[in-house]
Amino acid sequence: GAGLTSLAQLLIARIVGSTSYGIYSYVLSTTSVLAYLATLGFNVSLLRFVSAYRAQERLDLAHGVIRFAFQRSLAVATLFGLAGAAYIFLSSSSHNRELE
Incomplete structure (x- = not known):
């Protein structure tokens, strides 16, 4: 599972570019924190x-x-x-x- 997640992250970074991946990463980390708080x-x-x-x-x-x-x-x-x-x-x- 961890290997597949890493591969997916690399693929997403390649497809969307650095700026869009930064937005994606920020949103993913924010939703993870909010899910824990919920x-x-x-x-x-x-x-x-x-x-x-x-x-x-x-x-x-x-x-x-x-x-x-x-x-x-x-x-x-x-x-x-x-x-x-x-x-x-x-x-x-x-x-x-x-x-x-």
Whole structure:
């Protein structure tokens, strides 16, 4: 997987050029940070809660905490996506074909 990712990065850099690849790299790193923030820490807390609820044989509570985490993370990720789309829409110019 890592080799294929590296090969894809080299191919993208060759195809789009240095300026466009810089934009691509910046956007990719920003979305990675936002994706991590959108989890709201539930990726760590679910390990604790689901294990504890499973040990207590309270699968109803495990189901509830998973659903809660999914709904909140999805809401934040959707908000980030809409904010990013609005930013691109409002800040793009007719000169910048990469953003269209």
